[in-house]
Amino acid sequence: AQKVTQAQTEISVVEKEDVTLDCVYETRDTTYYLFWYKQPPSGELVFLIRRNSFDEQNEISGRYSWNFQKSTSSFNFTITASQVVDSAVYFCALSEALKAAGNKLTFGGGTRVLVKP
């Protein structure tokens, strides 16, 4: 069975601080996909990134960066120089490659990030 753990339930920072969100996953599949989604107070889940299990390159997109370490089953997310607009709940998710699984997303519990001005 798949499992995603986000150990931090809530993180509070002051604007311009960096914040790192931890994500640890468990799966028996050799091919899988990892995602990060942002859910602002409005409720919509916003897709941020997808990473394939066979691609361990880290990625940077503006103030966002992701560190994928297959050896430790972790896919951590860093927001650099945080802004108030970054305040949201962030979900890490895992999906199997099997068609029968429906590309079901297994979500972590989410980390609420509060950025104070």
Added chain:
Amino acid sequence: DTEVTQTPKHLVMGMTNKKSLKCEQHMGHRAMYWYKQKAKKPPELMFVYSYEKLSINESVPSRFSPECPNSSLLNLHLHALQPEDSALYLCATKDRGLAGAGGEQFFGPGTRLTVL
């Protein structure tokens, strides 16, 4: 157009009412999903449609009835709901149906449902 729209935004219904939630997309995506999200919890998968056919039902009670009339539209018919069914209902879409493994799902803004 990269949007998934959902109507209504908010819905209040009694336990004897029949109502429907609607989800629409014009991205040509062939997999469509219904999720339920309770407060302070992650979304939980309810149903998956692939090429307008119901592919996965996550043991959802029959008071929830999904329908996919065409490739752009997904409905969720509600009947005889319970107060514990109050939640945010999210629709999501993914390209290439279930054969295209691993693509990201795009979510709509959700319908916030309250059952009295």
